Amino acid sequence: MNTHHLCLGILSLGEASGYEIKKAxxxxxxxxxATSYGSIYPALAKLTEQGLVSFREETQEKRPTKKVFTITQxxxxxxxxxxxxxxxxxxxxxxxxxxxxxxxxxxxxxxETLLNKQTEHLKTELEILQRIISxxxxxxxxxxxxxxxxxxxxxxxxxxxxxxHSALLEEIDAARSPLES
Amino acid sequence: MNTHHLCLGILSLGEASGYEIKKAxxxxxxxxxATSYGSIYPALAKLTEQGLVSFREETQEKRPTKKVFTITQxxxxxxxxxxxxxxxxxxxxxxxxxxxxxxxxxxxxxxETLLNKQTEHLKTELEILQRIISxxxxxxxxxxxxxxxxxxxxxxxxxxxxxxHSALLEEIDAARSPLES
DNA sequence: ACATACATGTAAATAGTTACATGATTTC
DNA sequence: GAAATCATGTAACTATTTACATGTATGT
Numbered sequence: 001m002n003t004h005h006l007c008l009g010i011l012s013l014g015e016a017s018g019y020e021i022k023k024a025x026x027x028x029x030x031x032x033x034a035t036s037y038g039s040i041y042p043a044l045a046k047l048t049e050q051g052l053v054s055f056r057e058e059t060q061e062k063r064p065t066k067k068v069f070t071i072t073q074x075x076x077x078x079x080x081x082x083x084x085x086x087x088x089x090x091x092x093x094x095x096x097x098x099x100x101x102x103x104x105x106x107x108x109x110x111x112e113t114l115l116n117k118q119t120e121h122l123k124t125e126l127e128i129l130q131r132i133i134s135x136x137x138x139x140x141x142x143x144x145x146x147x148x149x150x151x152x153x154x155x156x157x158x159x160x161x162x163x164x165h166s167a168l169l170e171e172i173d174a175a176r177s178p179l180e181s
Numbered sequence: 182m183n184t185h186h187l188c189l190g191i192l193s194l195g196e197a198s199g200y201e202i203k204k205a206x207x208x209x210x211x212x213x214x215a216t217s218y219g220s221i222y223p224a225l226a227k228l229t230e231q232g233l234v235s236f237r238e239e240t241q242e243k244r245p246t247k248k249v250f251t252i253t254q255x256x257x258x259x260x261x262x263x264x265x266x267x268x269x270x271x272x273x274x275x276x277x278x279x280x281x282x283x284x285x286x287x288x289x290x291x292x293e294t295l296l297n298k299q300t301e302h303l304k305t306e307l308e309i310l311q312r313i314i315s316x317x318x319x320x321x322x323x324x325x326x327x328x329x330x331x332x333x334x335x336x337x338x339x340x341x342x343x344x345x346h347s348a349l350l351e352e353i354d355a356a357r358s359p360l361e362s
Numbered sequence: 363a364c365a366t367a368c369a370t371g372t373a374a375a376t377a378g379t380t381a382c383a384t385g386a387t388t389t390c
Numbered sequence: 391g392a393a394a395t396c397a398t399g400t401a402a403c404t405a406t407t408t409a410c411a412t413g414t415a416t417g418t
Contacts (some may be wrong), residue, residue, distance in 0.1 A: 001276050002377075009283060019397055032278040036379060041399055062387060064397040083287060088277035088295050090302070095182050096269035097213040097330060102190060103323035106264060114269050121271070141352035142284035149278060149341060156337030160330060171322035183405070200369055220406060222371055243415060245369040 001086065003039040004047060008079040011053060011071040018044055019066065028132060028143075031125065031150050044069055052078050104175045111172055119161045126154040182267065184220040185228060189260040192234060192252040199225055200247065209313060209324075212306065212331050225250055233259050285356045292353055300342045307335040 006029075010021050018040050025035055044067075047053040052075030055067045071079070096118050103111045133139075133147040187210075191202050199221050206216055225248075228234040233256030236248045252260070277299050284292045314320075314328040 001279050006279075009279065012283065012286070017397075018399090019395095029279075029282075032273060032275040034272070034274070037397095037399080038379060038381090038401095039377080045399090060396090063395095064386070066397060080286060083280060083283055084291065086276055086280060088275075088280055088299050088302070090273075090275045090277055091215070092213060092271075092273050093215070094213040094269075094271045095267055096271055097327040098182050098187075098190065098210075099264060099267060099269055100323045100326055100330075101210075101321065102193065102264055103326075104321050105193070105261060110265065118269050121269070140282065140285050141349065141356050142281045144352075145281055145284075145345065145349055146278040148345070149281075149338065152337045152341040153334050156333045157330065160333040164326065164329070168322065168326055171325075175322050198369075199371090200367095217407060218369095218371080219373090219408070226371090241368090244367095245414070247369060 001033065003035045003043040005079070005082050006033055006035055007040060007043050007047060007069075008052065008071060008075055008082070011069055012076065012079055015068050015070045017066040017068055021069075029146075031129065032146060047075065051075075103172045108169060108173055112169060115161065115165055115168070119158065119165075122154050122158045122161065126151060126158060129154065182214065184216045184224040186260070186263050187214055187216055188221060188224050188228060188250075189233065189252060189256055189263070192250055193257065193260055196249050196251045198247040198249055202250075210327075212310065213327060228256065232256075284353045289350060289354055293350060296342065296346055296349070300339065300346075303335050303339045303342065307332060307339065310335065 006025070007021055010016060010024050016024065018037070021040055021044075022035070022037060025033065044053065044055075048055060048069075051072060053069045053071055055069045057065055058068050059065045096114065099106075099114055100111075103114075106114075129147050129150045133144065133151070139147075187206070188202055191197060191205050197205065199218070202221055202225075203216070203218060206214065225234065225236075229236060229250075232253060234250045234252055236250045238246055239249050240246045277295065280287075280295055281292075284295075287295075310328050310331045314325060314332070320328075
């Protein structure tokens, strides 16, 4: 999936401006997809050129004029074909785990800071997902499932972090060569 | 973390050729970091230029000559500074969840295929991680932790996939507009 | 005969992020 | 008076993937 597909996806749920598409990502989908203005605006221009979306300009009082985009029939069909032809691929990249891999090279206090930061990060993510799932009405069952999926992962990892914290610090300490602090 | 840092990390565990660095990633770290030959070879050339690694050429019988790289003292110090200055960032990108978000637009059989593929994927990942953690001696405690982390996440998600499978398909079906199949 | 493993490397293409540019309005 | 929100867009930079190029040896 690239920014083009992400935009078509959002627009299949209802019309929106580039700014609103970005906000939708930040608020709801940031845990499994991301993009930026620098990608969204060129993507919307290209999609318009291809006839997959159309827009009207909406002048507002006390707000800048905005372009409200709507997905066209051609865009909808294109999006459907994309969905049907896409593999359910995944990628997880973690600097946290990379740093932990070399924990034996780092001061104990630093490793503890890393573990605490990660625990906080997992807690925050979990709270965000739980808030969305409880507050938002009108979620599609699929959307609700993506939130459950994130919640399940975060809960399991948070539990691991809490259970292993102390023993892990000890184990890393024991593995450190005697000359290092 | 970029390919330069990944190479320094592997070399901090022992000398290796570009080819061996790639293999190490495929076998052991692919679940949280990835890279390719097109990044590794230029990175090793640059690191040599900067004096952060050195290499000797090793001629082999019945095998092509290889360049065996070793991290230098300067490289080690540089890597330590990188570790100390890096935030424990994470990113998860999932086309599977994106597709599930729009499951109400897809045929039921297709959604079921997606769910089955994802379940298989989680099972395979889990087995790989469990095999590594049980077979590999001489893992650093940090490395062992990265495996436990992956195992915890995969187990929790696999459980969710199994528990929710049937009900989810029903819910998606109910959300489909009557005209669609 | 064909595929895979070993081994190094380049070049083009892809895609994305970050910073910049502009400017009104609202909140602290 | 400063920062955040609303709103669109461009350009330079960064990084990585993919395909290509080359060649031997081993396994099926």
